[in-house]
Amino acid sequence: MLSQVVELIENKRDFAITTHIKPDGDGVGSSLGLFWLLLSLGKKAEVIVHGDVPAAYRSLPGAEDIRDVRSIERRYDAVFVIECSDIKRPGIAGLESQFTVNIDHHATSEHFGTVNWIDSTASAVGEMIYNLCKAIGGRITKEIAECVYMALVTDTGSFHFSNTSDRTLKVASELIKAGAKPAKIGEAVYANYPWSRIELMRRVLDTVKRDDSGKIATLRQTIEMKRLSGAVDGDNNGFVNIPLAAKEVVAAVYMREVGTDEYRVSLRSKGDINIARVAEKFGGGGHKNAAGLRIIGNWDEKESEIVDAVRRAIEASEADSSSNGLNGHHVK
Numbered sequence: 001m002l003s004q005v006v007e008l009i010e011n012k013r014d015f016a017i018t019t020h021i022k023p024d025g026d027g028v029g030s031s032l033g034l035f036w037l038l039l040s041l042g043k044k045a046e047v048i049v050h051g052d053v054p055a056a057y058r059s060l061p062g063a064e065d066i067r068d069v070r071s072i073e074r075r076y077d078a079v080f081v082i083e084c085s086d087i088k089r090p091g092i093a094g095l096e097s098q099f100t101v102n103i104d105h106h107a108t109s110e111h112f113g114t115v116n117w118i119d120s121t122a123s124a125v126g127e128m129i130y131n132l133c134k135a136i137g138g139r140i141t142k143e144i145a146e147c148v149y150m151a152l153v154t155d156t157g158s159f160h161f162s163n164t165s166d167r168t169l170k171v172a173s174e175l176i177k178a179g180a181k182p183a184k185i186g187e188a189v190y191a192n193y194p195w196s197r198i199e200l201m202r203r204v205l206d207t208v209k210r211d212d213s214g215k216i217a218t219l220r221q222t223i224e225m226k227r228l229s230g231a232v233d234g235d236n237n238g239f240v241n242i243p244l245a246a247k248e249v250v251a252a253v254y255m256r257e258v259g260t261d262e263y264r265v266s267l268r269s270k271g272d273i274n275i276a277r278v279a280e281k282f283g284g285g286g287h288k289n290a291a292g293l294r295i296i297g298n299w300d301e302k303e304s305e306i307v308d309a310v311r312r313a314i315e316a317s318e319a320d321s322s323s324n325g326l327n328g329h330h331v332k
């Protein structure tokens with residue numbers, strides 16, 4: 001819990017911070033926010049991540065010093081593990097034998113850390129880092145503000161997903177006061193992709209269809225589309241949400257070919273439709289409005305099995321309520 005984290009930061013001095021592979025804005029922003037907090041307290045800290053930092057987050061202060069690490073080389077007083085469901089998620093060998101501090105806002109997180117601080121009411125780990133800064137009596141520097149703001153903006157879909165609370169906006173307001181620039185950070189995330197994203201989007205959108213009810217939209221992406229577009233990882237971020245812009249569409253299924261007869265599937269829904277239940281039926285998981293799974297088999301057959309399951313989830317939600325707000329939450 002928070003008090004344990006405060007105590008260990010006060011009593012130790014040599015830290016590393018890591019997050020999951022293919023980190024999102026919360027992973028990178030929270031790691032760097034904590035990094036700047038530790039430095040401001042006179043501690044030693046470094047951020048270590050398996051792989052490259054995605055382009056959207058490279059303009060954050062401290063991002064250029066993040067080290068690509070696959071295996072831990074030495075003993076730290078403690079290693080903070082940000083936004084990970086288990087100790088394997090960072091993809092860094094040797095983490096198990098360190099003193100680890102698990103910081104996450106997903107209720108499903110395993111308590112794998114030596115110390116565990118899980119707050120499922122936080123919109124993002126970024127919100128927790130802000131709380132930590134306050135609890136430890138630290139000052140919100142401009143660097144901390146920019147990094148934590150990035151975490152909030154990306155995890156809440158620019159403050160419109162269902163995890164956005166009055167606290168989230170209060171924290172965001174404090175961060176802006178401390179020097180975070182919403183327009184600059186928004187541009188880094190939403191207007192900073194390579195052209196290959198547009199090429200890939202054009203091809204994927206060409207496959208968009210709806211079922212007979214008009215409520216479920218499907219999208220497909222082949223390996224060939226990715227190749228023709230010259231696309232890189234991350235170029236397809238958010239494609240699954242595009243059909244949800246239509247009023248009558250309440251669920252979207254985005255199937256991405258990753259091998260022979262093998263697909264990664266992203267699912268999204270609006271309101272009370274529990275799309276996580278659908279993902280679980282196929283061995284996947286996620287949140288109520290955002291989930292994912294991996295599936296093997298014939299494309300048409302698997303797509304219709306998934307669409308049928310989504311249809312049943314829609315019927316179940318229509319049967320038990322009339323709520324229909326626009327919701328969503330990210331999946332790690």
Ligand SMILES: [Mn+2]
Pocket residue numbers: 026027083105123124125155
């Ligand atoms: Mn998060």
